[in-house]
Amino acid sequence: MWSSADVVVRVRDVQNRPPEFRGSRTGVIREDAAIGTEVMTVHAVDGDVGQPRDVVYSLVENPHDFFLVESSSGVLSTARPLDREALSSGDGVVRLMVKATEVNDDGTLAKDEESSTTTMITVTIRDVNDEAPKFNKREYRTSVPENVADGTPLALLDILVQDTDVGSNAVFGLSLLDASGKFSVEPEVAAGSSSVSLRVAKGPLDFENPNEQKFILLVVATETLTEEKLSSTATVVDAYTASISETAVPGSVVGTITARDRDQGVLGTSGIVYSLSGNGADKFTVHPESGVITVADCATPGAGDCLDYETRDTYFLSLQVCPW
Numbered sequence: 001m002w003s004s005a006d007v008v009v010r011v012r013d014v015q016n017r018p019p020e021f022r023g024s025r026t027g028v029i030r031e032d033a034a035i036g037t038e039v040m041t042v043h044a045v046d047g048d049v050g051q052p053r054d055v056v057y058s059l060v061e062n063p064h065d066f067f068l069v070e071s072s073s074g075v076l077s078t079a080r081p082l083d084r085e086a087l088s089s090g091d092g093v094v095r096l097m098v099k100a101t102e103v104n105d106d107g108t109l110a111k112d113e114e115s116s117t118t119t120m121i122t123v124t125i126r127d128v129n130d131e132a133p134k135f136n137k138r139e140y141r142t143s144v145p146e147n148v149a150d151g152t153p154l155a156l157l158d159i160l161v162q163d164t165d166v167g168s169n170a171v172f173g174l175s176l177l178d179a180s181g182k183f184s185v186e187p188e189v190a191a192g193s194s195s196v197s198l199r200v201a202k203g204p205l206d207f208e209n210p211n212e213q214k215f216i217l218l219v220v221a222t223e224t225l226t227e228e229k230l231s232s233t234a235t236v237v238d239a240y241t242a243s244i245s246e247t248a249v250p251g252s253v254v255g256t257i258t259a260r261d262r263d264q265g266v267l268g269t270s271g272i273v274y275s276l277s278g279n280g281a282d283k284f285t286v287h288p289e290s291g292v293i294t295v296a297d298c299a300t301p302g303a304g305d306c307l308d309y310e311t312r313d314t315y316f317l318s319l320q321v322c323p324w
Contacts, residue, residue, distance in 0.1 A: 015110075017047030018117040019055050019100040025121040027076065031084045031092075031128045039067065039123055042074040044100035053102040056109070060118055061097035063087070067123065069098060076121070084125045085164045090241035090314075092125045092166075129169040133221035136160040144200065146207040152200045154183075159196035160279055161221045162316060166241075170316065177218035180211075185219055192316030193279045244295065246309040247302040254284060254293040259321040278317040283307055286319065293319075 027040035046052035056071045064086060068079040076096075084092045102115040110116065140157045163170045170192045176185040184201035187194060196219060206212050242255035259272055274291045276284055283306070286293045298306035 015048050015051075015053070015102070016114050018114050019044040019102060020047050021098075021100065021117070021119045025119060027121070027123045028126060029078065029082070029123060030126045031082050033078055033082060035078055035080060037078045039076045039078065040121070042069065042076060042098050042100075042119075042121060044074070044117070044119075046102055053104070053110070053115075055100045055102055058099045058101070059096060060099045061095070063094055063096075066094060066125075067096060076123075082125050084127050085131055087125070090166075092127060094123045094125060096121050096123065127166045127169055129165055129223060131163060131165045131169075132223060133161050133163040133172040135219070135221070136162070144205065146205040146212075148200055148203065148205070150200055150203050154198045154200070157196075157198060159198075159219065160193065161190065161196055162193040162279075163191070163221075163223075164316070170318075171223075173222045175220045175222065177220060178215070180215055182212075182215065183217060187277075191278065191318035194277070194318075195279045242293070244307065246307045248295045248307065249301055250295050250297045252295045254295065257286075257291045257293065257319050259291070272321050275320045276317055277320060278315070280312065280315040281317050283315065284317070291319075291321075 021042065021044045023043045024040065025042070029037065029039050042057060044055050044057070046055060054072075057069045057074045058071065059067065059069050062068075064083070065079060066082055067076055069076050076098075087094065097118055097120055099116060099118045102110040104110055136159070140159060142154050142156050144152070144154055161172070161174070163172050171189065172191070173189050174185050174187060174194075174196060176183060176198070182200065182202050182205065184199050186197050186199065198217065198219070244252060244254045257274070259274075273288045274286045275288065276286045276293070283296055283298075284293055285296045295301075295307065298304075300306050302308060
């Protein structure tokens with residue numbers, strides 16, 4: 001004879017799985033957001049589903065201490081004024097390392113390696129127009145013969161203006177305060193970084209005239225939103241950051257920037273022409289129809305008048321788009 005009985009075996013959950021992060025790990029916030037502004041919420045759960053424990057959050061890596069995370073809710077918010085221009089990367093992205101740790105039944109934090117985990121989240125800081133254009137020097141001096149023709153540039157000034165904002169926020173206007181009316185400044189509008197030239201506009205100059213032996217001129221750079229003037233009826237898709245090796249050979253692709261125009265045919269997107277301007281634009285070329293930016297012809301890559309990291313590691317250029 002024989003008999004049988006049902007046997008039920010229940011597997012008890014053991015705390016042997018770390019927390020698991022779920023949901024989005026990216027956020028976006030404006031550069032001028034007030035302290036305490038909520039950016040996003042990180043969320044993690046105990047990997048052990050039988051008797052899951054509560055999870056608390058902390059920031060392991062927090063560049064510039066821009067943010068803080070509420071330990072129990074996972075709400076990430078701003079801890080101090082943001083500054084996009086302070087970031088080493090030009091894309092405005094801050095990479096944070098968040099740690100999720102399980103809580104024991106007695107309220108203490110679990111210490112074993114299987115009770116915590118980390119993940120990287122990214123927060124993009126959107127640029128606002130908060131950086132004024134700056135000159136490379138406060139004062140410039142030069143001399144000019146009295147008999148030069150109109151249009152002659154004033155030599156050896158080396159005036160450079162730079163605005164570290166991006167996109168349309170980097171556009172600025174240039175004007176000249178000149179009581180004599182003898183001189184002019186160019187360009188009138190620039191973006192990012194630009195050399196500035198002063199020229200004799202209404203000569204001749206007369207050294208024998210005591211009022212024309214010395215001129216005091218004031219060059220003014222003013223923030224201005226003139227994207228339409230720069231791009232006519234076309235609209236640039238976005239602001240871009242790219243990198244390229246200093247030893248890159250001529251023709252190496254730096255990046256591609258595209259624009260669109262709502263009009264049709266040659267009056268629209270297919271008729272857009274691209275060009276580069278700004279201080280250092282001669283180091284690069286842009287295909288007028290495709291928007292592909294490449295390294296310009298150069299005899300000694302990495303040295304001399306070519307791209308050279310030790311001489312200059314950043315170029316702020318303006319891509320102009322206009323219809324035929």
